[in-house]
Amino acid sequence: xxxxxxxxxxxxxxxxxxxxxxxxxKNLEEKDIFCVDFVGAIGSGKTxxxxxIIDNTDYKIGVLAGDVISKFDxxxxxxxxxxxxxxxxxxxxxxxxxxxGHGLEDLPLDDLDMVIIENVGNLICPVDFDLGSHLRxxxxxxTEGDDTVEKHPIIFQTxxxxxxxxVDLADAVGADADKMVADAKKLNPNVKVIKSSLKQGIGLxxxxxxxxxxxx
Amino acid sequence: xxxxxxxxxxxxxxLETAEANNATEVNEVTxxxxxxxxxxxxxxxxxxxxxxxxxxxxxxxxxxxxxxxEIECNDCxxxxxAILDDSDxxxxxxxxxxxxxxxxxxxxxxxIVVKNIVIEKPxxx
Ligand SMILES: Nc1nc2c(ncn2[C@@H]2O[C@H](COP(=O)(O)OP(=O)(O)O)[C@@H](O)[C@H]2O)c(=O)[nH]1
Ligand SMILES: [Mg+2]
Ligand SMILES: [Zn+2]
Ligand SMILES: [Zn+2]
Ligand SMILES: [Zn+2]
Ligand SMILES: [Zn+2]
Numbered sequence: 122x123x124x125x126x127x128x129x130x131x132x133x134x135x136x137x138x139x140x141x142x143x144x145x146x147k148n149l150e151e152k153d154i155f156c157v158d159f160v161g162a163i164g165s166g167k168t169x170x171x172x173x174i175i176d177n178t179d180y181k182i183g184v185l186a187g188d189v190i191s192k193f194d195x196x197x198x199x200x201x202x203x204x205x206x207x208x209x210x211x212x213x214x215x216x217x218x219x220x221x222g223h224g225l226e227d228l229p230l231d232d233l234d235m236v237i238i239e240n241v242g243n244l245i246c247p248v249d250f251d252l253g254s255h256l257r258x259x260x261x262x263x264t265e266g267d268d269t270v271e272k273h274p275i276i277f278q279t280x281x282x283x284x285x286x287x288v289d290l291a292d293a294v295g296a297d298a299d300k301m302v303a304d305a306k307k308l309n310p311n312v313k314v315i316k317s318s319l320k321q322g323i324g325l326x327x328x329x330x331x332x333x334x335x336x337x
Numbered sequence: 338x339x340x341x342x343x344x345x346x347x348x349x350x351x352l353e354t355a356e357a358n359n360a361t362e363v364n365e366v367t368x369x370x371x372x373x374x375x376x377x378x379x380x381x382x383x384x385x386x387x388x389x390x391x392x393x394x395x396x397x398x399x400x401x402x403x404x405x406x407e408i409e410c411n412d413c414x415x416x417x418x419a420i421l422d423d424s425d426x427x428x429x430x431x432x433x434x435x436x437x438x439x440x441x442x443x444x445x446x447x448x449i450v451v452k453n454i455v456i457e458k459p460x461x462x
Contacts, residue, residue, distance in 0.1 A: 123361065123457045130354045134346035134449040135374075214339055246339050249375045249447070274430045274439070275373065310411070310440045 138250050141218035145225060145253025149236065155336045156236045158252050160276060161260035162269070163242030166286040168194045169319045170260060170328070171237050175201045178329060180235040183228040187216040187241050194239060204228055215246035218253055244273040256335045258328075262287035263296035270304035277308045282315065282331050289318040340376050343449055344384040350451040351394055360456035363394035367453050371404045371446040372421055372429065378403075397454075406431055406446035412438040419446075 149156050159167040168186070175182050175198070184205040186194040195207035206227045208220050221238060228236065238254060240247050244261075259280040261269050264287055270277055277283060283305045291298045302314045313331050317324025347368060355363050370378055378401050389395050408419040410433035419441065421429040433441055 123459055125364065125455060125457055126358065127453055127455050128354055128358050128360075129453045130350055130451040131453075132350040132354075132451045134343055134350065134451065135447065137346065213342060217342070245375050249339065271430075275375075278431070278439070278441075278443075308439050 135249065138218045141222055142251035142253040145218055145222050146255070148222075148225060149230075149253065149255075152230045152233075154230060154233055154236055155256075155332075156238065156252075156254040157256040157258060157332055157335075158238035158240055158254040159258050159260055160240040160244070160247045160280065161242065161284075162244055162262075162265055165242070165260045165262040165265065166284075166317075166319050167239045167242070167260050168197055170258075170284070170286075170325075171198060171239055172201055173319055173322075173325050174237065174329060174332075175203055177325060181233045182235045182237060183230070183233045185216075185221060185224040185228070185236065185238045187220070187239055204233075210241050214241060214243050215250050216240050216252060217250045221252045244269070244276050248275045248279055256281050256332065258282040258284060258332075260284045260286055261301065263291045263298050263301065264294050266294075267296040267298070267300045270301045270308070274308050277305050277312065280309075280312065281335070282313045282328070283309075284324070284328060285314065285316045286319055286324075288316050288323065289321055340381045340384050343376055344381055344388055347385065347449070347451055348388055348392070348394070351397075351454055352392065354451075354454060355393060355456055358456055359458045360393060360454075361459065362457040363397040363454055364457060365398045365400065365455035366394065366451065367400045367402060369402045369404050369448070369450040369452050371448045372406045373431070373443060373446040374449050376449070402452070404446055404448070404450075407444045408433065408441040409444060410436060410438050411440040411442065412436050416444075419443075 187208040198205045206224045257280045285301045315327045406419040409416045413436040415435040420432040420434045
Protein backbone atom coordinates (compact mmCIF):
# COMPACT_ATOMS: atom_id res chain seq x y z
CA UNK A 122 0.00 0.00 0.00
CA UNK A 123 1.03 3.58 -0.26
CA UNK A 124 0.19 6.99 1.09
CA UNK A 125 0.08 10.42 -0.47
CA UNK A 126 2.03 13.24 1.17
CA UNK A 127 2.43 16.94 0.55
CA UNK A 128 6.07 17.87 1.04
CA UNK A 129 7.52 21.36 1.17
CA UNK A 130 10.47 21.97 -1.15
CA UNK A 131 10.91 25.78 -0.90
CA UNK A 132 13.85 25.82 -3.23
CA UNK A 133 14.62 29.00 -5.10
CA UNK A 134 16.13 28.01 -8.44
CA UNK A 135 17.77 31.44 -8.75
CA UNK A 136 19.63 31.04 -5.45
CA UNK A 137 22.29 28.71 -6.78
CA UNK A 138 23.47 31.38 -9.20
CA UNK A 139 23.28 34.13 -6.56
CA UNK A 140 25.38 32.11 -4.16
CA UNK A 141 28.03 31.50 -6.80
CA UNK A 142 27.99 35.19 -7.77
CA UNK A 143 28.64 36.13 -4.14
CA UNK A 144 31.48 33.63 -4.06
CA UNK A 145 33.02 35.13 -7.21
CA UNK A 146 32.79 38.61 -5.75
CA LYS A 147 34.40 37.52 -2.49
CA ASN A 148 37.16 35.75 -4.38
CA LEU A 149 37.84 38.92 -6.41
CA GLU A 150 37.76 41.20 -3.38
CA GLU A 151 40.20 39.05 -1.48
CA LYS A 152 42.63 39.73 -4.31
CA ASP A 153 41.74 43.43 -4.53
CA ILE A 154 40.43 43.06 -8.06
CA PHE A 155 37.76 45.31 -9.53
CA CYS A 156 35.34 43.51 -11.83
CA VAL A 157 33.13 45.05 -14.49
CA ASP A 158 30.80 43.18 -16.82
CA PHE A 159 29.55 44.32 -20.22
CA VAL A 160 26.18 43.29 -21.54
CA GLY A 161 24.50 44.32 -24.77
CA ALA A 162 23.26 43.08 -28.12
CA ILE A 163 25.47 41.30 -30.64
CA GLY A 164 27.64 43.85 -32.41
CA SER A 165 26.95 46.79 -30.08
CA GLY A 166 30.67 47.29 -29.41
CA LYS A 167 31.41 45.28 -26.28
CA THR A 168 34.63 43.69 -27.53
CA UNK A 169 35.75 47.01 -29.00
CA UNK A 170 35.25 48.63 -25.61
CA UNK A 171 37.27 45.88 -23.91
CA UNK A 172 40.08 46.45 -26.42
CA UNK A 173 40.02 50.23 -26.00
CA ILE A 174 40.13 50.01 -22.21
CA ILE A 175 43.09 47.65 -22.39
CA ASP A 176 44.97 49.94 -24.77
CA ASN A 177 44.18 53.19 -22.98
CA THR A 178 44.70 52.38 -19.30
CA ASP A 179 47.55 50.98 -17.21
CA TYR A 180 45.47 48.47 -15.29
CA LYS A 181 46.57 44.87 -15.25
CA ILE A 182 43.47 43.49 -16.90
CA GLY A 183 42.25 39.95 -17.40
CA VAL A 184 39.25 39.20 -19.61
CA LEU A 185 36.50 36.60 -19.60
CA ALA A 186 35.05 36.60 -23.10
CA GLY A 187 31.65 34.97 -23.19
CA ASP A 188 30.01 33.93 -26.40
CA VAL A 189 28.02 31.12 -27.88
CA ILE A 190 31.33 30.27 -29.52
CA SER A 191 33.86 32.35 -27.65
CA LYS A 192 37.09 31.83 -29.53
CA PHE A 193 36.59 34.73 -31.96
CA ASP A 194 36.39 37.49 -29.36
CA UNK A 195 39.01 35.80 -27.21
CA UNK A 196 41.35 35.76 -30.22
CA UNK A 197 40.83 39.49 -30.79
CA UNK A 198 41.55 40.32 -27.17
CA UNK A 199 44.62 38.09 -26.99
CA UNK A 200 46.31 40.33 -29.54
CA UNK A 201 46.36 43.05 -26.88
CA UNK A 202 48.65 40.93 -24.71
CA UNK A 203 46.36 40.37 -21.77
CA UNK A 204 45.24 37.06 -20.27
CA UNK A 205 41.88 36.06 -21.68
CA UNK A 206 39.64 33.05 -21.10
CA UNK A 207 36.87 32.28 -23.57
CA UNK A 208 33.65 31.09 -21.98
CA UNK A 209 31.52 29.03 -24.31
CA UNK A 210 27.88 29.04 -23.36
CA UNK A 211 26.90 26.61 -26.10
CA UNK A 212 23.13 26.54 -26.26
CA UNK A 213 22.66 29.07 -23.51
CA UNK A 214 21.88 32.68 -24.07
CA UNK A 215 23.74 34.11 -21.09
CA UNK A 216 26.75 33.67 -18.84
CA UNK A 217 26.10 32.46 -15.35
CA UNK A 218 28.08 32.73 -12.15
CA UNK A 219 29.15 29.10 -12.38
CA UNK A 220 30.85 29.57 -15.77
CA UNK A 221 32.43 32.80 -14.56
CA GLY A 222 33.72 31.03 -11.45
CA HIS A 223 35.54 28.50 -13.63
CA GLY A 224 36.81 31.31 -15.86
CA LEU A 225 38.30 33.07 -12.85
CA GLU A 226 40.14 29.85 -11.93
CA ASP A 227 41.88 30.07 -15.29
CA LEU A 228 42.97 33.71 -14.98
CA PRO A 229 46.23 34.64 -13.19
CA LEU A 230 44.33 36.61 -10.53
CA ASP A 231 47.42 37.32 -8.43
CA ASP A 232 48.80 39.41 -11.28
CA LEU A 233 45.62 41.37 -12.02
CA ASP A 234 43.83 44.42 -10.71
CA MET A 235 40.84 44.38 -13.04
CA VAL A 236 38.69 41.66 -14.60
CA ILE A 237 36.40 42.53 -17.48
CA ILE A 238 33.62 40.10 -18.37
CA GLU A 239 32.01 40.32 -21.80
CA ASN A 240 28.60 38.69 -21.66
CA VAL A 241 26.84 36.94 -24.53
CA GLY A 242 25.07 39.33 -26.92
CA ASN A 243 21.59 39.50 -25.39
CA LEU A 244 19.59 42.25 -23.68
CA ILE A 245 17.14 39.97 -21.90
CA CYS A 246 18.60 36.89 -20.28
CA PRO A 247 21.61 38.34 -18.41
CA VAL A 248 19.12 40.17 -16.18
CA ASP A 249 18.46 36.93 -14.32
CA PHE A 250 22.12 36.13 -13.70
CA ASP A 251 24.41 38.15 -11.46
CA LEU A 252 28.00 37.22 -12.15
CA GLY A 253 29.69 38.74 -9.12
CA SER A 254 30.95 41.93 -10.76
CA HIS A 255 31.12 45.33 -9.05
CA LEU A 256 29.76 47.26 -12.01
CA ARG A 257 27.49 46.33 -14.90
CA UNK A 258 27.73 48.37 -18.09
CA UNK A 259 25.17 47.91 -20.83
CA UNK A 260 26.45 48.79 -24.31
CA UNK A 261 23.86 49.56 -26.99
CA UNK A 262 24.42 51.09 -30.38
CA UNK A 263 22.28 53.52 -32.32
CA THR A 264 22.22 51.07 -35.23
CA GLU A 265 19.99 48.74 -33.20
CA GLY A 266 17.30 51.42 -33.50
CA ASP A 267 16.56 54.23 -31.09
CA ASP A 268 13.72 52.28 -29.50
CA THR A 269 16.13 49.63 -28.19
CA VAL A 270 16.30 51.15 -24.71
CA GLU A 271 12.57 51.42 -24.14
CA LYS A 272 12.08 47.90 -25.50
CA HIS A 273 14.36 46.30 -22.92
CA PRO A 274 13.53 48.16 -19.72
CA ILE A 275 14.80 45.73 -17.13
CA ILE A 276 18.41 45.51 -18.26
CA PHE A 277 18.59 49.32 -18.16
CA GLN A 278 16.97 49.43 -14.74
CA THR A 279 19.47 46.94 -13.36
CA UNK A 280 22.71 48.20 -14.93
CA UNK A 281 24.97 50.86 -13.42
CA UNK A 282 26.16 52.52 -16.61
CA UNK A 283 24.65 52.84 -20.09
CA UNK A 284 26.86 53.39 -23.13
CA UNK A 285 25.09 54.54 -26.32
CA UNK A 286 27.67 53.60 -28.94
CA UNK A 287 28.19 54.28 -32.64
CA VAL A 288 26.84 57.82 -32.48
CA ASP A 289 28.92 58.43 -35.63
CA LEU A 290 26.32 56.35 -37.48
CA ALA A 291 23.22 57.96 -35.95
CA ASP A 292 22.42 60.17 -38.95
CA ALA A 293 23.07 57.39 -41.42
CA VAL A 294 20.53 55.10 -39.76
CA GLY A 295 18.14 57.88 -38.75
CA ALA A 296 18.45 57.20 -35.03
CA ASP A 297 18.10 59.80 -32.29
CA ALA A 298 20.85 59.12 -29.74
CA ASP A 299 19.44 61.71 -27.34
CA LYS A 300 16.12 59.87 -27.25
CA MET A 301 18.02 56.78 -26.13
CA VAL A 302 19.73 58.81 -23.40
CA ALA A 303 16.38 60.19 -22.26
CA ASP A 304 14.79 56.71 -22.25
CA ALA A 305 17.61 55.32 -20.13
CA LYS A 306 17.33 58.21 -17.66
CA LYS A 307 13.60 57.74 -17.44
CA LEU A 308 14.01 54.04 -16.66
CA ASN A 309 16.85 54.57 -14.22
CA PRO A 310 17.33 58.17 -13.05
CA ASN A 311 20.54 57.32 -11.19
CA VAL A 312 22.21 55.63 -14.11
CA LYS A 313 25.21 57.20 -15.80
CA VAL A 314 24.63 57.50 -19.56
CA ILE A 315 27.51 58.08 -21.98
CA LYS A 316 27.28 58.61 -25.72
CA SER A 317 30.25 57.18 -27.56
CA SER A 318 31.82 56.46 -30.86
CA LEU A 319 34.44 53.93 -29.98
CA LYS A 320 35.55 53.97 -33.62
CA GLN A 321 36.44 57.65 -33.26
CA GLY A 322 37.61 57.54 -29.65
CA ILE A 323 34.66 59.63 -28.49
CA GLY A 324 33.33 58.95 -25.01
CA LEU A 325 36.04 56.50 -24.03
CA UNK A 326 37.65 58.83 -21.46
CA UNK A 327 34.29 59.31 -19.82
CA UNK A 328 33.66 55.55 -19.66
CA UNK A 329 37.07 54.97 -18.09
CA UNK A 330 36.40 57.79 -15.62
CA UNK A 331 33.10 56.22 -14.54
CA UNK A 332 34.81 52.87 -13.99
CA UNK A 333 37.50 54.57 -11.92
CA UNK A 334 34.91 56.39 -9.83
CA UNK A 335 33.25 53.07 -9.08
CA UNK A 336 36.60 51.57 -8.05
CA UNK A 337 37.04 54.09 -5.24
CA UNK B 338 15.01 32.18 -22.83
CA UNK B 339 17.03 30.03 -20.50
CA UNK B 340 14.19 27.72 -19.75
CA UNK B 341 16.43 24.69 -20.18
CA UNK B 342 18.69 25.46 -17.24
CA UNK B 343 15.71 26.55 -15.14
CA UNK B 344 13.87 23.32 -15.96
CA UNK B 345 16.92 21.32 -14.98
CA UNK B 346 17.10 23.18 -11.66
CA UNK B 347 13.44 22.54 -10.95
CA UNK B 348 13.72 18.83 -11.70
CA UNK B 349 16.81 18.45 -9.53
CA UNK B 350 15.04 20.15 -6.62
CA UNK B 351 11.95 17.97 -7.02
CA LEU B 352 13.81 14.68 -7.34
CA GLU B 353 16.10 15.48 -4.40
CA THR B 354 13.17 16.13 -2.09
CA ALA B 355 11.20 13.20 -3.48
CA GLU B 356 14.06 10.78 -2.90
CA ALA B 357 14.74 12.12 0.59
CA ASN B 358 11.10 11.32 1.37
CA ASN B 359 11.19 7.83 -0.17
CA ALA B 360 8.71 8.80 -2.86
CA THR B 361 7.80 6.20 -5.43
CA GLU B 362 6.01 8.74 -7.54
CA VAL B 363 5.53 12.49 -7.76
CA ASN B 364 1.90 13.46 -8.44
CA GLU B 365 2.10 17.22 -8.40
CA VAL B 366 4.68 19.99 -8.38
CA THR B 367 3.95 23.62 -7.57
CA UNK B 368 6.36 26.18 -8.96
CA UNK B 369 6.20 29.90 -8.24
CA UNK B 370 7.27 31.99 -11.19
CA UNK B 371 7.99 35.67 -10.62
CA UNK B 372 6.44 37.96 -13.19
CA UNK B 373 9.85 39.53 -13.72
CA UNK B 374 11.84 36.34 -14.26
CA UNK B 375 13.04 36.34 -17.85
CA UNK B 376 11.40 33.09 -18.79
CA UNK B 377 8.31 32.08 -20.65
CA UNK B 378 6.17 29.68 -18.55
CA UNK B 379 4.82 28.02 -21.67
CA UNK B 380 8.29 27.19 -22.92
CA UNK B 381 9.30 26.10 -19.44
CA UNK B 382 6.35 23.73 -19.26
CA UNK B 383 7.21 22.27 -22.63
CA UNK B 384 10.84 21.61 -21.74
CA UNK B 385 9.90 20.19 -18.33
CA UNK B 386 7.54 17.78 -20.09
CA UNK B 387 10.42 16.49 -22.20
CA UNK B 388 12.96 16.25 -19.38
CA UNK B 389 10.78 14.39 -16.87
CA UNK B 390 10.26 11.41 -19.14
CA UNK B 391 11.41 8.20 -17.46
CA UNK B 392 11.68 9.75 -13.99
CA UNK B 393 9.39 9.28 -11.00
CA UNK B 394 7.88 12.68 -11.82
CA UNK B 395 6.96 11.61 -15.33
CA UNK B 396 3.20 11.86 -14.71
CA UNK B 397 3.28 14.80 -12.32
CA UNK B 398 0.92 17.68 -12.84
CA UNK B 399 2.95 20.89 -12.86
CA UNK B 400 1.18 23.90 -11.39
CA UNK B 401 2.62 27.34 -11.98
CA UNK B 402 1.74 30.12 -9.57
CA UNK B 403 2.45 33.61 -10.76
CA UNK B 404 4.16 35.89 -8.23
CA UNK B 405 3.47 39.57 -8.85
CA UNK B 406 6.17 42.22 -8.98
CA GLU B 407 6.50 43.96 -5.62
CA ILE B 408 8.20 47.33 -5.76
CA GLU B 409 9.13 50.39 -3.80
CA CYS B 410 8.86 53.63 -5.76
CA ASN B 411 11.89 55.90 -5.59
CA ASP B 412 9.74 58.96 -6.26
CA CYS B 413 6.61 58.64 -4.13
CA UNK B 414 7.72 55.80 -1.81
CA UNK B 415 4.72 53.64 -2.77
CA UNK B 416 5.28 50.06 -1.64
CA UNK B 417 3.29 47.25 -3.19
CA UNK B 418 2.39 45.58 -6.43
CA ALA B 419 3.67 47.24 -9.59
CA ILE B 420 1.82 47.85 -12.81
CA LEU B 421 3.39 45.71 -15.50
CA ASP B 422 3.02 46.88 -19.03
CA ASP B 423 4.08 44.12 -21.34
CA SER B 424 1.65 44.89 -24.09
CA ASP B 425 4.48 45.35 -26.54
CA UNK B 426 7.44 44.07 -24.57
CA UNK B 427 8.64 40.61 -23.86
CA UNK B 428 10.36 42.06 -20.83
CA UNK B 429 7.67 43.96 -18.94
CA UNK B 430 7.92 47.62 -18.10
CA UNK B 431 7.70 48.04 -14.34
CA UNK B 432 5.78 51.12 -13.24
CA UNK B 433 4.61 52.69 -9.99
CA UNK B 434 0.78 52.51 -9.85
CA UNK B 435 0.60 55.75 -7.82
CA UNK B 436 2.77 58.18 -9.77
CA UNK B 437 3.69 56.31 -12.98
CA UNK B 438 7.39 56.56 -12.19
CA UNK B 439 9.68 54.01 -13.80
CA UNK B 440 12.27 54.56 -11.10
CA UNK B 441 11.48 51.71 -8.74
CA UNK B 442 13.32 49.15 -6.64
CA UNK B 443 12.13 45.60 -7.21
CA UNK B 444 11.57 43.76 -3.93
CA UNK B 445 9.97 40.58 -5.20
CA UNK B 446 8.92 38.88 -8.43
CA UNK B 447 12.26 37.88 -9.95
CA UNK B 448 12.51 34.36 -8.57
CA ILE B 449 11.53 30.88 -9.58
CA VAL B 450 10.78 28.75 -6.54
CA VAL B 451 9.80 25.10 -6.28
CA LYS B 452 7.24 25.43 -3.51
CA ASN B 453 6.00 21.95 -2.74
CA ILE B 454 5.37 18.53 -4.20
CA VAL B 455 2.72 15.89 -3.67
CA ILE B 456 4.26 12.42 -3.58
CA GLU B 457 3.26 8.82 -3.15
CA LYS B 458 5.28 6.64 -0.83
CA PRO B 459 5.02 3.22 0.81
CA UNK B 460 3.02 3.15 4.07
CA UNK B 461 5.89 1.97 6.21
CA UNK B 462 8.48 4.44 4.96
N1 LIG C 1 30.88 52.94 -36.82
C1 LIG C 1 31.18 52.41 -35.64
N2 LIG C 1 31.46 51.10 -35.57
C2 LIG C 1 31.78 50.57 -34.36
C3 LIG C 1 31.80 51.36 -33.18
N3 LIG C 1 32.12 50.57 -32.14
C4 LIG C 1 32.29 49.32 -32.65
N4 LIG C 1 32.09 49.34 -33.99
C5 LIG C 1 32.14 48.18 -34.92
O1 LIG C 1 31.01 47.36 -34.71
C6 LIG C 1 31.33 45.99 -34.97
C7 LIG C 1 30.95 45.12 -33.78
O2 LIG C 1 31.74 45.49 -32.67
P1 LIG C 1 32.13 44.46 -31.52
O3 LIG C 1 32.99 45.19 -30.56
O4 LIG C 1 32.66 43.20 -32.10
O5 LIG C 1 30.69 44.18 -30.89
P2 LIG C 1 30.23 43.09 -29.78
O6 LIG C 1 29.52 42.00 -30.52
O7 LIG C 1 29.31 43.84 -28.88
O8 LIG C 1 31.45 42.61 -29.07
C8 LIG C 1 32.81 45.96 -35.25
O9 LIG C 1 32.99 45.92 -36.64
C9 LIG C 1 33.31 47.27 -34.67
O10 LIG C 1 34.46 47.74 -35.32
C10 LIG C 1 31.50 52.76 -33.30
O11 LIG C 1 31.49 53.54 -32.34
N5 LIG C 1 31.20 53.22 -34.56
MG1 LIG D 1 32.03 40.64 -28.69
ZN1 LIG E 1 31.68 23.48 -12.15
ZN1 LIG F 1 17.12 33.18 -22.39
ZN1 LIG G 1 19.74 32.50 -20.77
ZN1 LIG H 1 5.51 56.31 -7.27
